[in-house]
Amino acid sequence: MSVLVDKNTRLCVQGITGSAGGFHAKQCMEYGTNVVAGVTPGKGGQKFENKVPVFDTVWEARQATGCNVSVLFVPAAGAADGILEAVDAGVELVICITEGIPVIDMMRVKAEMAGKKSWLIGPNCPGIITPGECKIGIMPGYIHKPGGVGVISRSGTLTYEAVWQLTSRGYGQSTCIGIGGDPINGMSHLDAVKLFNDDPKTEAMILIGEIGGAAEEEAAAWIKDNCQKPVAAFIAGATAPPGRRMGHAGAIVSGGKGTAAGKIEALKAAGIAVADTPATMADTLITTMNGRK
């Protein structure tokens, strides 16, 4: 078991003939992900790597291949439309890697997705991986190991850091979800926590957040009342100056809201162990897990 993706996932890659899309599609295939279709408007009929059929639309790709998950590597100006195209085609899970999508575009996407069955992960995210089964995104596959820790994060490389710490200490991961660094995104920390809470294979979770917004606080409040599994957390940006966007469009402290201190306090109040530094994310979780045995 795992959440959202596994060896049965049938993946479509939007933007497969582009340089980033092509590079990462190949990496995912080498990891063992079942890439069944690619989409690039105007390039329908081609084969990617002499193997994967390329279609002009996601609709056609879904009809022809039964793809149930789609990942986007399309430029920012067309990404919002690409997400909605995949949702319209009935794909269950849409993962948007693209960085730099105007936030007003994402606001409209989110409003149009209300009531639809599809999940969105991202944008501006590394993707999702169920180690040993399915890798969708740009994370290096080899740092992962199958196991029981669910990882949720707004940041790419900080996720790799946590995963590598876990793997080096012998702890594998059930699924790792990068929810992305934008102010308006699809799946929230809380959505992911609920999925992991219901997944029998996930024994514990690491929740990685950063300054800006209130998604971590929302997850913390729910965990306090509903989650029995051990959870450790880390919040990046304690030293970030207020009012400045720290690389991620969503990482900003404004009007005294969304500070690291506020988030850490909310997490601790919910009984979640918070790592003092990014170097101790795995150790903090392991200590918490051992304390419960």
Next chain:
Amino acid sequence: MNIHEYQAKELLQKFGAATPAGKVAGTAEEAEQIARELGTNALVVKAQVHAGGRGKGTFANGFKGGVHLVKSPAEAREVAAKMLGQTLVTHQTGAAGRVVNKVLIAVSVEIEREIYFAVLLDRATAAPLIVASTEGGVEIETVAEKSPEKIMREPIDPLAGLRPFQTRKLAKQLGFKSDQIKPAAKLFAALYRTFIESDCSMVEVNPLVVTKKGEVLALDAKFNFDDNALYRHPEIAAMRDTAEEDPREVEASKHGLNYIGLDGNIACLVNGAGLAMATMDIIKFYGGSPANFLDVGGGATEEQVTEAFKLLISDENVKAILVNIFGGIMKCDIIAQGIINAVKAVKLPVPLVVRLEGTNVDAGKKLIAQSGLAVIAADDLADAAQKVVKAAEGKS
């Protein structure tokens, strides 16, 4: 990105939002000419710098105040001459101050009432939200603290936009008289249009005023733009004034680097925004102080890494450098080669701690070892942070 007051005024005018008449001048002669065209003797001259606190600021030449009420075109010329080309120091500029290159000449209005009005993007609901208050002219955070009941919130449907009835309801709630409801509603609608069509994350009008003559005007406006959307607003991107920014950040942006200058002495070069923030945090945790935030991103080239490294070295406050890379898309050997190229061009003036992990890590480590660079290698993040803090203190 920040813009000047006169640019904000131009943007509001473009969308039909009423503001006091006025224009920007680059010379004292222009200031007089504009004052004459405005056809009134109730005028204000305002120094154009990005910092707040202009009214209470002082010029390096001794002239007091960056905002002056004047009574004639001749006086406008006189005051403008004392401001232009001079350095204005306010509580927000720091001791170095900012050079005033332009002044705004505007009609000075007599204020009857002050309102606070803002349109912002609410992250929690993923929708626009209007925040307004009858307590204008003061900071909204202060109102929120002292009298939260005086703040009203009007959520907006992201697909339908601001409905006309909502503008009338807001006007009523804000206590506008019946004959002012229409102009107030019109101004609110124009401000919302400015917000959406300019891709803002916030438009804050404080104060929005009712004049003694009964006009409803946006007196001052602050804009936050969505950097991701600037590509479709070249006219807004052109409003950027690099003279108002940290020169280190201006240089970084020329090379497409995500850099924010801070005042510590440990420079860091990291890939990924989250890890870059976390690296600053861990430096602080071990008693050091970061000199910058720098995310070279996933797709940086060798040249970009070289430019980034040169930028770090050129900062005189820097006493040590930490390179922290977790290669995913970014390959460790690209980073290593970029650093080696930079150090070849500029001699390495301070200790350098390098922590590499992830894609092509062995190739990266080999390149550095072969280069003969005096690098302090670190095993993991904690080790790297402790070593760089020690190095910055002169103990390595």
